[in-house]
Amino acid sequence: MVVSCIPPPNVRNEIVDALDAQAAVGLLEEIEQLPGGATGALLVGPPHEPAGSVFIENGRVCWAVAQGMQRRLTDLLRHQTEPPLEPLVVEEVYRACLQSGSLLGEELVRRGIVSADGLRRALRQHTSEAMMLLSRSRNEQVPPAWVAHRRQRYDARFTFEPGELLVTIAMQRAGNRAVGAHAQLDAVLNGSGAGAVFARTAGLAITLPIATRDDGTIGVRLAVELGRWAMSALDLANAISPGQKLVAASTPSGASFMTWERDNLVFVALCPDRMAFARSLAKSFAHTIEK
Amino acid sequence: MLLPRNDDVTLIPSLADEHQERPNFMTLDIALANVQRSVPECVAAGLVDMKTGMLLGVKTVDNHPQEVLDLVAAATGDMFQGSNVSVIEKTFKQLRGVKDDGHHYFQEIIVLSDNLLHVFQRGKRNEDMVLVTVCRVSANLGMVLTKTRGALAAVESAV
Numbered sequence: 001m002v003v004s005c006i007p008p009p010n011v012r013n014e015i016v017d018a019l020d021a022q023a024a025v026g027l028l029e030e031i032e033q034l035p036g037g038a039t040g041a042l043l044v045g046p047p048h049e050p051a052g053s054v055f056i057e058n059g060r061v062c063w064a065v066a067q068g069m070q071r072r073l074t075d076l077l078r079h080q081t082e083p084p085l086e087p088l089v090v091e092e093v094y095r096a097c098l099q100s101g102s103l104l105g106e107e108l109v110r111r112g113i114v115s116a117d118g119l120r121r122a123l124r125q126h127t128s129e130a131m132m133l134l135s136r137s138r139n140e141q142v143p144p145a146w147v148a149h150r151r152q153r154y155d156a157r158f159t160f161e162p163g164e165l166l167v168t169i170a171m172q173r174a175g176n177r178a179v180g181a182h183a184q185l186d187a188v189l190n191g192s193g194a195g196a197v198f199a200r201t202a203g204l205a206i207t208l209p210i211a212t213r214d215d216g217t218i219g220v221r222l223a224v225e226l227g228r229w230a231m232s233a234l235d236l237a238n239a240i241s242p243g244q245k246l247v248a249a250s251t252p253s254g255a256s257f258m259t260w261e262r263d264n265l266v267f268v269a270l271c272p273d274r275m276a277f278a279r280s281l282a283k284s285f286a287h288t289i290e291k
Numbered sequence: 292m293l294l295p296r297n298d299d300v301t302l303i304p305s306l307a308d309e310h311q312e313r314p315n316f317m318t319l320d321i322a323l324a325n326v327q328r329s330v331p332e333c334v335a336a337g338l339v340d341m342k343t344g345m346l347l348g349v350k351t352v353d354n355h356p357q358e359v360l361d362l363v364a365a366a367t368g369d370m371f372q373g374s375n376v377s378v379i380e381k382t383f384k385q386l387r388g389v390k391d392d393g394h395h396y397f398q399e400i401i402v403l404s405d406n407l408l409h410v411f412q413r414g415k416r417n418e419d420m421v422l423v424t425v426c427r428v429s430a431n432l433g434m435v436l437t438k439t440r441g442a443l444a445a446v447e448s449a450v
Binding site: 217219221222225226228229232233236237239240241242243244245246247248249250251252255257278281285 | 362363366369370373375376378379382383386387396397398399400401402403404405406407409432433
């Protein structure tokens with residue numbers, strides 16, 4: 001019964017349309033800048049009537065919820081199996097959770113009804129959708145209120161880095177273009193360095209990464225800046241000489257940035273040293289020209 | 292018509308000034324010609340001053356329209372000093388714990404396109420100077436980088 005690779009049920013268009021990319025990035029950056037052990041909740045929106053909350057344990061996002069998402073998690077959890085779980089099955093577990101005080105998702109995993117991967121995927125999807133809705137309510141004038149607490153009840157396996165949520169949000173906009181982006185990036189990086197893939201998306205003020213390979217270097221801020229740099233470097237290169245493009249910039253230490261475009265996707269690789277740079281340069285150049 | 296003898300050149304201020312300046316121009320010209328000769332499949336070599344956005348010298352195999360050369364000079368400034376570059380240099384330094392001493396992080400930029408390979412190298416002595424070398428894309432990239440890195444000091448000292 002446990003199936004771990006089922007795509008989530010379609011995201012409602014109004015959630016995708018609600019995305020204010022700049023505000024979502026701002027919210028994720030705020031979380032990223034919290035102290036490492038920060039545990040508590042960020043209340044987004046007017047203090048008298050918050051639009052939703054983001055729950056954080058040890059600096060990682062456990063869960064977020066926005067108004068209008070009441071049954072969304074149940075829906076996502078049900079679709080982690082093939083065929084989808086009967087609503088009654090989830091309801092029975094939910095009732096048991098109310099008595100024991102345990103968490104629904106984790107109880108479904110404990111009972112073997114949903115896989116750990118499935119729960120992680122459902123939670124990440126739900127949290128990302130909540131962030132998209134909350135981005136509309138984020139107001140520069142009224143920053144989210146931080147309410148610290150000490151109690152920790154979420155399993156760390158089912159918590160997320162802000163960068164991971166940023167990618168999930170961007171994937172909702174990119175749709176099918178995100179499929180395979182990770183594999184193409186991995187083929188170039190070949191196990192060393194970090195990188196990101198961006199989709200040129202009309203209607204967004206900033207470019208968000210649809211895939212990242214992180215060695216601990218790429219956070220939300222660097223990912224967004226990498227996207228900006230890559231787009232401008234490629235546009236500039238196109239002004240100098242038209243055609244398929246690759247731009248590589250290296251530093252005195254040998255650490256390098258590289259960007260290239262293929263099939264409307266913009267790839268960026270960060271190479272830690274000259275050896276990795278040389279290897280990735282050869283591979284990425286081949287990647288730009290092979291069709 | 293009575294022309295001044297060579298010895299008299301120093302007596303005429305305008306010609307004397309030109310005489311003073313000419314060796315530098317000649318040297319840069321020669322240095323760029325050497326780059327063009329030594330770098331595999333090189334079609335152009337030039338030196339850009341990012342402070343002024345001007346091309347201080349250029350050697351090309353064919354005659355290139357001035358607009359193209361001006362465009363490359365302007366793009367060089369944006370490649371190294373555009374606002375996105377400054378932000379990413381700063382962000383990356385912060386993340387890596389590198390002290391921000393105003394020193395520029397990007398020293399060398401390579402642009403590969405369908406037909407051409409551009410190498411932009413910031414000067415070691417003067418960070419506002421950039422040696423731009425353009426080769427056919429069929430050139431061996433490793434050799435192009437090795438040769439241009441080797442030639443940078445000579446071009447810089449010619450200014």
